[in-house]
Amino acid sequence: MPDLPVPAAMDSPVPVRPGTDPAEVLHRIFGHTGFRGRQEEIVRHVLGGGSGLVLMPTGGGKSLCFQVPALCREGLGVVVSPLIALMEDQVAAMRQQGVAAAALHSDLPEDQAREVRRDLARGAIKLLYVSPERLSFDNTLTRLAEHPIALFAIDEAHCVSQWGHHFRPEYRGLGMLAERFPDVPRLALTATADPRTVEDIRVQLGLQDSPVFRGGFDRPNIFISAAAREQERAQLRAFVKSAGDGAGAGIVYCGTRAKTEQTAEWLRADGHDALCFHAGMDPAAKRDSHRRFARGDAVIMAATIAFGMGIDRPDVRWVCHLDLPKSPESWYQEIGRAGRDGLPARALLLYGAGDIALARHRIQESPAMPEQKRIERARLEAMVSIAEAATCRRKILLRCFGESLEGDNPESCGACDICREPPKLxxxxxxxxxxxxxxxxxxxxxxxxxxxxxxxxxxxxxxxxxxxxxxxxxxxxxxxxxxxxxxxxxxxxxxxxxxxxxxxxxxxxxxxxxxxxxxxxxxxxxxxxxxEEMLTARAEPRTTRAGRAAEPAMAGDALFDALRAWRKREAADQGVPAYVIFQNDTLAAIAERRPEDAEELAMIPGVGRSKLERYADAVLRVVRDRA
Structure with missing residues (x-):
């Protein structure tokens, strides 16, 4: 097995004195001038020693809810994360921000693992990402107990629950953190959890007496649509043509491994840079596909749901499902991988009667207990109701999470195919x-x-x-x-x-x-x-909640394109995903404001102190060259 890439080398860490105000940390380290939504409330709750459960949509800023208090509190921040790729990308992003971060997981070569343990012993790590298996392996907990702990963050917390859509048995053991570290704040975070799953998470992690912070599940920048699967390839071709921006990525979710390979093959024959990803692939091939996707290439990934958690790429412009997902939670998390940068994105679901029947049959024939079958059947029927909806799809989806539409019209989101063009009954x-x-x-x-x-x-x-x-x-x-x-x-x-x-x-x-x-x-x-049936999948324009057409910011702008090309080269040199250098919205702001010096560059959101020191000269040179 080839060695995993070592995260980008970090300059001297940006010092943060315990007790520093979180707003100052947010600005100095992350380059943001203010918190969003309930972020500040959560951060100050944890700073005060409180635990809790955070429910926020993908792209809603969950990571800052534990990263900022981990930097402000004395001791080590420990983040439990389920996927190696996710940890590697997050460590690389933290090191770009000037934060001393590291990861411990089963695929880490032993020499690198020893180095992490040495750094841990001498207090040189501020944020440690660790897999749940590794947390209970090799005396990791005993080693952690030898140091002051700032907090424990349990990311993708729905993995804790047996009712969750990505249940991981090893997550169940995390309840012992409350017993072994009773005075350390524990923050569980997830983007998808229905009421039953929420309560199970709280029970399993000992958070029954802690607050639940709900940030709202709505992602109005994602235009959602569904259609009967009549001519699958023609429908997907039309969708890719209308939804892609030529620079971002797209994901095609398929129901079988064979279908991912077949889909990637014919997409390549159509001239697209298409990859496939499924659990049966060689581990090295899977890592290569994931890294090609993560590094910022304009690729299409045809995948099973094995290509799941750990996709932090912010500029995924569209997601298409060629088969019916098993639940609204699964579907919501999968389409939520689009538009994490807040820019317009698209989601299309293609399905057929056979999908519905097959899913019902699998539930009926599964060895699960009757109660589990009942819950799975209810979730499937909720997914069917979204697919076959004659009224706003987003309203039905949000109802699955105990929420309702906000805004002037609680019956119409303005950003789904039903609201755009109501079907005739x-x-x-x-x-x-x-x-x-x-x-x-x-x-x-x-x-x-x-x-x-x-x-x-x-x-x-x-x-x-x-x-x-x-x-x-x-x-x-x-x-x-x-x-x-x-x-x-x-x-x-x-x-x-x-x-x-x-x-x-x-x-x-x-x-x-x-x-x-x-x-x-x-x-x-x-x-x-x-x-009345629509026999072809129309290419709806991307819209915002207000219903206006919108395109990815700055697409086609010469300076924006030049900045993106520089970022791609820089990321390739460092062996990190492009988005950990700067996200698209930061590049768009640079292209729009055209800063003339480092002081002006520092005023742009997303340019923290470490990135300013590292990239100011190169970025300003690109700006001057396109003046």
């Missing part, structure tokens, strides 16, 4: 009855059913060899559906599957099987409202 009771009747009448004597294609042929009066073989042209339902197209009938079927009136027998060649919920529809006791 029609009384679909008769088409639903026709389709359900055709499914029942084509049933064989042994109880077997037929798939959707055959049922649609019967409805549309298409005398195929199979229809003739089973004499289904003699049925009363033969030819009663010529008023609807084949695609429209598929839409009716998918919506009936979504509402639970039809099931798809995955284990038996996709047979359509009516459920008990079909009975009141057939008897005329239940009205069925259906959406």
């Amino acid at each position: 029609f009384d679909g009771t008769v088409p639903a009855q026709k389709l359900l009747s055709a499914v029942l009448r084509t049933r064989l004597n042994n109880g077997s059913h037929f798939g959707l294609g055959h049922v649609v042929d019967v409805l549309r009066g298409k005398l195929t060899p199979k229809v003739a073989q089973f004499a289904h042209d003699k049925l009363k339902t033969f030819g009663i559906g010529t008023d609807l197209s084949e695609a429209a009938w598929k839409g009716v079927a998918r919506q009936l599957v979504a509402r639970g009136a039809l099931d798809v027998a995955i284990e038996n060649h996709g047979e359509l099987v009516p459920t008990d919920a079909a009975r009141p529809i057939l008897k005329g006791e239940e009205k069925v409202l259906l959406r």
Whole structure:
């Protein structure tokens, strides 16, 4: 296994005296003039010795909630993080800020691990990132107990909960921190947790008596849309063309490993720089794909959900799902990897009736306990309701997290496809009855059913060899559906599957099987409202909550492009992701203000003392060259 890259060399650490006001640390180290949202409240709570749970959306600034108090308090800040790539990137970012940071994890070569332990013993580390496995391994806790501890931060805290979407059994042992270090503040942080998961996190980490800081889950800069998966490649091609900016990255989430490889292959054939990522890949190949993505190239990553936590790249411009996620929590976290820089981003979900049926089947056949199955089924149905929504998708999504839309119109977000162009609803009771009747009448004597294609042929009066073989042209339902197209009938079927009136027998060649919920529809006791189907995925313009079109800041500006090119070269020389040098919004501000000296450069958000000392000459040279 090749050695992991050593984080960029750090100049002498920027000194922070314990007790320094957090606002001064925020400005001097991180280059920001003020906190956002509830950040300052959380920071001052921890400074006072308090523990708590922080719920903030991806890109909402969770890291500052523990980084700032760790620097202001006496002792070592310990951050428990689940992924090696995440730790490496965060350590590199901290060292860029002039913070003495290091990481301990299982893939760290032994000579580097010894060096970290030596630095730890002599008090030369201020912020230590550690995996949960390593925390309980090799007497790490005993070593930590020999030093004053400023705080413990448990990042991606949903991994603690068995109800969470990325449960990690090794996280369950972190409850012992409250027992072994009762006087040390513990801050758990996550971007996605429904009410059940929140309570489980609090119980597992001993935070029942500590406050929960909710920063709001809404990400209005992400335009969300969903469509029936009709022509997958054509739909994805159209989305990539409209959503990409030519400089940022995109992610395509696929349901299987094989599909990631196939998708990356045809995207490359289309001329895109596409990679694949899944758990079955060689570890070295996975690290290479992840680092190519992280370093700032304009790449497309076709991946399973194994490409999950640890994606800190801020300029991901779009995320597309080619298969239905298993829960709103999973989907929200995955689309939340777009637009972390606060600039407009896009999310598209493509799905089919088979996705819904397969997910239901997997839950039913899983060895999980009945209560776990019930919860998973409820989460899946919530995801189906988002996909099949006829009203604001964002409103339904936020409801899953116990929140509601804010703003002038609590019924419309203005930044989803439904709000942009509301679908037309029609009384679909008769088409639903026709389709359900055709499914029942084509049933064989042994109880077997037929798939959707055959049922649609019967409805549309298409005398195929199979229809003739089973004499289904003699049925009363033969030819009663010529008023609807084949695609429209598929839409009716998918919506009936979504509402639970039809099931798809995955284990038996996709047979359509009516459920008990079909009975009141057939008897005329239940009205069925259906959406008119959109047969192609339209390319909606990126919008803000106000509904105005917006593009990534400064895209195409000569100075901005020159600054980005300089950043890419600098990051490559140091072996770190480009965004840890400067984020796009900082480069955009530099391009807009065109500072003439270091004093003016220091006034730009994101330019802290360490970065000013390190990069001022080079940045000002680029600005002067484009004057």
